[in-house]
Amino acid sequence: MKGRTLLMIPGPIEFEPDVLQAMGAPTTSHVAADFVELFGRSLERLRQVFLCPDGQPFVVAGSGTLALELAAANLVEPGDRALVVNTGYFGDRFAVVLERFGAEVSQVRAPIGGRPTLDEVEAALRAAPYKLMTATHVDTSTGVLADVPGLAALARRYGVLFVVDGVCSVAGEELRMADWAVDVALTASQKAIAVPPGLALVMAGPRAMDAFHQRTHPVASYYADWGNWLPIMQAYEGRRPAYFATPPVNLIYALDVSLGQILAEGMEARFRRHRELGAACRRAIKALGLGQVPLSDEVAANTMTAPRYPAGVKGPEFLAKVRAAGVILASGLHPTIKDEYFRIGHMGPTNRGDLLATVGATETGLAACGHRFERGAGVAAVMAG
Numbered sequence: 001m002k003g004r005t006l007l008m009i010p011g012p013i014e015f016e017p018d019v020l021q022a023m024g025a026p027t028t029s030h031v032a033a034d035f036v037e038l039f040g041r042s043l044e045r046l047r048q049v050f051l052c053p054d055g056q057p058f059v060v061a062g063s064g065t066l067a068l069e070l071a072a073a074n075l076v077e078p079g080d081r082a083l084v085v086n087t088g089y090f091g092d093r094f095a096v097v098l099e100r101f102g103a104e105v106s107q108v109r110a111p112i113g114g115r116p117t118l119d120e121v122e123a124a125l126r127a128a129p130y131k132l133m134t135a136t137h138v139d140t141s142t143g144v145l146a147d148v149p150g151l152a153a154l155a156r157r158y159g160v161l162f163v164v165d166g167v168c169s170v171a172g173e174e175l176r177m178a179d180w181a182v183d184v185a186l187t188a189s190q191k192a193i194a195v196p197p198g199l200a201l202v203m204a205g206p207r208a209m210d211a212f213h214q215r216t217h218p219v220a221s222y223y224a225d226w227g228n229w230l231p232i233m234q235a236y237e238g239r240r241p242a243y244f245a246t247p248p249v250n251l252i253y254a255l256d257v258s259l260g261q262i263l264a265e266g267m268e269a270r271f272r273r274h275r276e277l278g279a280a281c282r283r284a285i286k287a288l289g290l291g292q293v294p295l296s297d298e299v300a301a302n303t304m305t306a307p308r309y310p311a312g313v314k315g316p317e318f319l320a321k322v323r324a325a326g327v328i329l330a331s332g333l334h335p336t337i338k339d340e341y342f343r344i345g346h347m348g349p350t351n352r353g354d355l356l357a358t359v360g361a362t363e364t365g366l367a368a369c370g371h372r373f374e375r376g377a378g379v380a381a382v383m384a385g
């Protein structure tokens, strides 16, 4: 088809036709019985996707940044100490959001492309009492994967609430909220949840809800206050209509369809497929002679890849050539190394065919920019898995 492109950035992604069709369905009342049923079912499905049977889901119109605010606004009281395990740009953002709600923030950092060791994080937890700790499961600016189970175990040991920014991970990377004792995980619709942008999705476990209920200060945001949203979420799940602020009806139609597809695939199969896609993409860029931002494969995400440009290849020219070959990739995002790398998203419904097309277009772009490599080596590496 002329003009058709493949959107392979780390969100928004390519969406399934059934999901897009739901976006175009006639909008009903947000208190209509059929919508109440569908919203209630979506909340139940979210618990299964987050693997958090005792969690409280919140579905609120907004982007991933609102999801960060929902966690910070409701868990932080003025003067609370928060520890940010920082692996890139979105760790910086979480720190700013926490501070905005009155937290005293400390950070544990690593060189770009690395992640703080568990010993470093433990040393920070030992040095001062914290109310909560945050980590970015996949920092979309570096493609670094956090050790969520390891960090969660530390948080439990030190009695600290653990909040995971899973915007680039939930429904792609392995995440077991209840088994690993993650207190809050949050995401946005446009990534591995595979729904167009516009939904902030938060799952709060029992310890997080207890901390919320024990607050002594009012929540400093009206729209983000769980006190306003909790009765609404409980009502919809109980199949009763309720109103606080108008829900994005069509996005919730689409969410219900996508969650149905995700659960039909099954979480274990989905984690495995993302691991395979991640490994295949890393094999391909290596075969083309490219490095990557993550310092090792062990700390590299499976939902995206962050390849470094080879010598002589300039980002804008390369991305334009890849675009002309039918695939849209993303430029660098981390301010320090922005021009040194690009980003490929491979999450949600992405399959091996999409990855082959992407690696093929990447080869075309590299060749057009004068990089010397064995043509077809990247595509062969994807096939080799």
Ligand code: PMP
Pocket (backbone or CB within 6 Å): 011, 063, 064, 065, 066, 090, 136, 138, 139, 140, 165, 166, 167, 168, 188
């Ligand atoms: N956290 C991470 C890890 C992200 O990748 C993003 C978006 N790229 C955000 C937070 C912010 O989400 P949004 O752009 O939807 O506000």
